[in-house]
Amino acid sequence: MAVRLDPQLLEILACPCPEHAPLRAGTPEDAQADYLTCTACGRRFPVRDGIPVLLLDEAEQPPTAAAGPRGDGDPAVG
Numbered sequence: 001m002a003v004r005l006d007p008q009l010l011e012i013l014a015c016p017c018p019e020h021a022p023l024r025a026g027t028p029e030d031a032q033a034d035y036l037t038c039t040a041c042g043r044r045f046p047v048r049d050g051i052p053v054l055l056l057d058e059a060e061q062p063p064t065a066a067a068g069p070r071g072d073g074d075p076a077v078g
């Protein structure tokens with residue numbers, strides 16, 4: 001079942017990680033998953049009964065990527 005959250009609610013939600021990055025519904029592997037995925041740290045937060053549990057203790061770490069950090073450059077620098 002896909003996460004069904006109000007887009008406006010999703011907009012104001014932020015990951016509790018230091019980046020406080022926005023969250024996306026589902027996971028990179030399964031957009032229908034009952035999770036919210038942080039766009040910065042990649043943690044997945046379970047959505048229980050339609051309520052996102054934004055606790056680092058409850059978050060699942062993203063699968064360890066084989067590749068190292070990506071050097072895409074930081075638009076904030078320069």
Ligand SMILES: [Zn+2]
Binds near residue numbers: 040
């Ligand atoms: Zn995060």
